[in-house]
Amino acid sequence: MRLRKSFFQVVFFCCVSIPSVYGNELYEMISQFEADKYALMRKYTIRESAEYYDRFVKFYGDWNDALKKVAFDKLSQEGKADYILLRNQIDKELYFLRIKQKDFEEVAYVTEFASPIYTFIRERRRGTTPNAMTLAKSFDDMLGAIKTSQEKISKATPYSSWQKADKASEVVKSLRENLKESYEFYNAYDPQFTWWIQKPYDTLWHTLKRYEEFLKKHYVNTSIKDDGSGIIGRPIGRDALIKSLQTEFISYTPEEIIAIAQKQFAWCDAEMLKASQAMGFGNNWKAAMEKVKNTYVPAGQQPALVDSLAEEAIRFIEQRNLVTIPALAKETWRMRMMSPEAQKVNPFFLGGEEIIISYPTYTMEHREKMMSMRGNNPHFSRATVQHELIPGHHLQMYMNERYKPYRNVFDTPFWIEGWALYWEFNLWDKNFPRTPEDRIGMLFWRMHRCARIIFSLNYHLGKMTPQQCIDFLVERVGHEYANAAAEVRRSFMGSYGPLYQIAYMVGGLQFYGLKKELVDSGKMTEKDFHDRILQEGNIPVEIVRAILTNQPLKEDYKSTWKFAP
Incomplete structure (x- = not known):
């Protein structure tokens, strides 16, 4: 014994x-x-x-x-x-x-x-x-x-x-x-x-x-x-938000993070107009997005699309030698379909060792079917399949089980979601989107993450109701209404913490800032940088930075890192 x-x-x-x-x-x-x-x-x-x-x-x-x-x-x-x-x-x-x-x-x-x-x-x-x-x-x-x-x-x-x-x-x-x-x-x-x-x-x-x-x-x-949306959450208030940020080693106030999101949103707006103009829609980016949404594949063909997008992302990463992808990681990912009931909370993909695909079934109303298909069109999906599989969540989870697994005690969405979102930044910089339609697909999600910060923090600060959050996603990002409602329901009625929805963009900016500090400066190769992050485990990004830079650490360490551009 x-x-x-x-x-x-x-x-x-x-x-x-x-x-x-x-x-x-x-x-x-x-x-x-x-x-x-x-x-x-x-x-x-x-x-x-x-x-x-x-x-x-x-x-x-x-x-x-x-x-x-x-x-x-x-x-x-x-x-x-x-x-x-x-x-x-x-x-x-x-x-x-x-x-x-x-x-x-x-x-x-x-x-x-x-x-x-x-x-x-x-x-x-x-x-x-x-x-x-x-x-x-x-x-x-x-x-x-x-x-x-x-x-x-x-x-x-x-x-x-x-x-x-x-x-x-x-x-x-x-x-x-x-x-x-x-x-x-x-x-x-x-x-x-x-x-x-x-x-x-x-x-x-x-x-x-x-x-x-x-x-x-x-x-x-x-x-x-209930404000009429049917979504019932629990706003935690400013003091608890600040404490939550401190425990994630983030040295910004909620208001400063909202300002960061608005700055990122402005960048997305400018890029969205460029893509819209390239498609011949001028400044009417919503019309360009409508065309992109209507490229959805017929019922029954979404799994084949997901498989091809996953393989495309892996080839793109390996051809550029950006991160180590173990052969077993490539072999063991798989897929399954999401139930109609689950799609009310998760209208898009979920990922890990399995990628869980949202696409309509015959049991859905016609309007629900069209929203699901339009919201999971090939150009939107191209920006998220790699987020869920490789180099995103599947590769993360594969490595978490094999390197410093005891650190999973400290798991944080700023590392989990931040890493996957960081790759969307990095792949954009490397011209992963081939066409204006691809760029609109990637920009949709980037705007979505900016919006998540704005609506979720304002909700917890008592400045927005769930219905206002839904309307914001529809008008500002271009969501289908049902998908926007599912997103807000997931944010406030799911099992997610109050900072989860801001963690995508904020964590992504942390990794992006750290890449500039260590890779763009020539201190590390990009592959070594990515491999070390995955081998240090699921911990707050600032502590990853402290390890990688060999930063002097004190017992009462407090965050001071200003990573946002």
């Missing part, structure tokens, strides 16, 4: 600088941090409870104490970078945990009656045999307590926002779901438990469900949950 090392054994290894198979000292400590976190998450499953928040505050405190014992000055450059990354990860996760904890504490009173349930759930973890008769009585007693609580809350002033009402509802939902899991652990396996508990549990579970639904709707009418 293999024994895991304790915090202190790992810290000892760090202090004496024993090299690892990855070339630095902290990979075991980082791996243990992630493993311990998920072990606790599997144990403490009542996510909205004082127990959960208190345990994780202690967890991050313990890890901060462990880091303080590391002799930072004795670490290698790679080790110092990993130390900074781990300290930053702890700080980031604790910061957002504290925000959630504060929100929880404001509504925790909604389950004041539930002490017997919490005790039942905790004791179930170790299989303690419950006193079924006593537990049945406590379940029955709680019915009246829930009724009293609901009456008291209904007479009080409603919650000031739907978000607060949602939080109160989530506290009850978290309790109810864990009650069900604990009940099912004993039910039928313990005859006494089933005989006493089955009916009281069923009544209590449904009472909690109704209570949960009541809380979800208990907010003032002036709190707008």
Whole structure:
């Protein structure tokens, strides 16, 4: 049996600088941090409870104490970078945990009656045999307590926002779901438990469900949950945006990043007019884009198009010796089709080892079919197939699994999406678009990424609604309406963080700026530059820069890099 090392054994290894198979000292400590976190998450499953928040505050405190014992000055450059990354990860996760904890504490009173349930759930973890008769009585007693609580809350002033009402509802939902899991652990396996508990549990579970639904709707009418778009998100505000940017080692304010996007948009506008004029449409770039959209291939032929575009991109990269593409990476990518339901959130491609293709099925309405086909025309697709496969996400993921995989703990969309978007910049510079139609295809996506910054940051700053974001994409970028709605829905209702949509353009500009610093200056070849990025793992781009430039690092490292042109 293999024994895991304790915090202190790992810290000892760090202090004496024993090299690892990855070339630095902290990979075991980082791996243990992630493993311990998920072990606790599997144990403490009542996510909205004082127990959960208190345990994780202690967890991050313990890890901060462990880091303080590391002799930072004795670490290698790679080790110092990993130390900074781990300290930053702890700080980031604790910061957002504290925000959630504060929100929880404001509504925790909604389950004041539930002490017997919490005790039942905790004791179930170790299989303690419950006193079924006593537990049945406590379940029955709680019915009246829930009724009293609901009456008291209904007479009080409603919650000031739907978000607060949602939080109160989530506290009850978290309790109810864990009650069900604990009940099912004993039910039928313990005859006494089933005989006493089955009916009281069923009544209590449904009472909690109704209570949960009541809380979800208990907010003032002036709190707008849906602006008519059907898209419901959670704006985080300026302070949380700034903290999020700091944890990504980005030294710009939200307003400065919006200004960067507007500058990039102006460049796109000028290039779009050039392409429109070359196609004979003068300054009517939307008419030129309409022609491009109508080059879509017939139903059933999109997979063959994607295959040819993927091979074309690989040939282009290899002929110019721009990055190492392992033979197995070329062999193992594959494709599948996206379901009609998934296309409501992802109207274009998704990528990785598989490229997931959006194209209509017979089940869609005619209007939906045409929007899907037009939005995935060959010239738009030519700009995105390489983004999803090689040299984009598939190559990234292939290398992440083989070089410094422990750094996946620090994964960031600024590296993932930034790298793929950077290649769109780089390929544009190398004349990858052959025709004005190709240039319009690439410019569409570049404008799209500028728009993502503008609408997503303004949304989180409270300056745009989801419907305004949809309209902005349609009018300013030329999206099909359904595709624009899917894009906004994905941004605010998907599983993406608040900075995800800005990460494409901002991360791309970071890599582009670093290329100018190291490749254009003659300090590295382009192939060596690209290979080193892929071999350093999925980490904030500024830390990649610190490693590649051998920049002096301090324990309390802060971002100062101004990478935008």
